[in-house]
Amino acid sequence: MTTKATGKQGKGAEERLQELGYRLTPQRSMVLSAIEGSPDHISTEEIYEQVKAKYPNVNISTVYRTLELLRELGMVTQTDLGEGRVRYHPAERGHHHHLICSRCGRIFELDESLLYPLKEALLREYGFMADLRHLAIFGRCRDCQG
Amino acid sequence: MTTKATGKQGKGAEERLQELGYRLTPQRSMVLSAIEGSPDHISTEEIYEQVKAKYPNVNISTVYRTLELLRELGMVTQTDLGEGRVRYHPAERGHHHHLICSRCGRIFELDESLLYPLKEALLREYGFMADLRHLAIFGRCRDCQG
């Protein structure tokens, strides 16, 4: 199979894989485009289902192995939303955070700037350099209070 | 087996169980005292090991069931430190948070007051009532930077 553009970011990521000496397989392409095509964070299972729709013989272990590779290379980022499983998004989509409503389950994205004061305070008070890329905050959303 | 004091907090929790109509079994007593006797957060496996030392026939499923009950009743609190397993501490031990060094693995406790500004900002900007009891922040500790 030849490399083909799968979306705005797709080609860049695929080329990067090859430049680093990794083989560009259809499975890897499809995992990449599933992640890049997802508006929000996507789980391994969801990626697997999406890839399987086009390519029914994929095995979920291949998806796991691909995700592990992409994570090592810093091309995708993991987020643990406390579901007992991890979710992925493209690394270049930037740092953002999650407000998870523990009643309705909705997930809201939170701008990073709100966390700067906390980050500074942690460094100042504890000498701790917080990596705030994976933050999930639980609580009640506007509609679910009271 | 008769109820016996297992520590400063033990008796209160055991009595509360009985008041609510639950049976006070040795297994439940021992799970409670394992949690209350632990200086920091304790995992299910660690609780199980501790109980088994005194009472070798306990089954880990009993530990899981007891922890689920205590959690439902609000007597213990879960914390997800991103280890793929959950840790417990007594609910009355109050709210506190964790700074987890992703290099050396050490866990530092963080005073809740540092989070008040964030909590206020979330409410003001997003109408989101954050429940900051379960927060885990990853990063590099003072000794592991650079």
Next chain:
DNA sequence: TTGCGTGCAAACGGTTTGCAGGAAC
């Protein structure tokens, strides 16, 4: 042609469940 990447199947670790027997009340 070479060896990396894959599909398959089995194993893993933490957790949950159905059941029958035993203990708390």
Next chain:
DNA sequence: GTTCCTGCAAACCGTTTGCACGCAA
């Protein structure tokens, strides 16, 4: 005596691994 709780064993779910084959380079 009744009912709840337990131990046991098996199932569960997400994830990882060993192996031999096949495809990207």
